[in-house]
Amino acid sequence: MSETIHDLRTQLKDEAENYGAKALGVADLEALSQRYPDALALVPAGFSRAVVTGIRLSDAVLETVEDRPTALYFHNYRQANYQLDRLAFVLADRIQTAGYRSLAIPASQIFARDPMRGQVSHRLLGRAAGLGHIGRSGLLVHPRYGARMRYISVLTDAPLSADVPFEGDCGACRACQAPCPAAAIRDTPETFDLDACYRKLSEFTRIPFVGQHICGVCVKACAGSN
16 A cells, blocks of 8 residues: 555544544445445446445434434434535545545435435445444444444545455344334344335324434444443
8 A cells, every 4th residue: 555545544534533433444345346236336337445434423312212203313313414424525525636536425315215225325335344233223333332323435446445344243132123113123134124114214204393214213222332
């Protein structure tokens, strides 16, 4: 790895920390595509890496969540996404200024509803970047902060050193299963009932001052080791 690339990664990490990010890693997109052939189906070709970084949600706000999202949770969720999108713009510009291609993926933007999916899965990219494992809830579980994080990804062709994908699972923990208002969480991420989850999220859009497909119950349940 050249000194220039080393410096670029250091700059990206510093920028992320300035925006309050608690984690940053780099995913090898070629290796990801081999494991999940459709993972990059909705993005242009030519990107070999993804810079993935995450911001922690408020524990105090999550304490207001019981069996449904609250207006406070919606605000915290929305502001985290806003901060992440600003950060992604800065990171993408930093990479572009260094002479490489970069594509910032929005923190929360739906491109399809049957099944529900975004342009890329920040969760899969985060696992590939060494930031955590995919939990029973389908969320990315950080070893320290659990599922109480939101993530952003910036795709690039910069030859950044890739991190080792996170190998792990939830073990015996099932803290998210019983509280799930949709009864969507099974024993493995692969058996997670996305349709049931989406139906419940659609109900939650009718909650006053929420109005979006969010929940927060399994996020609250998965607190990590912090």
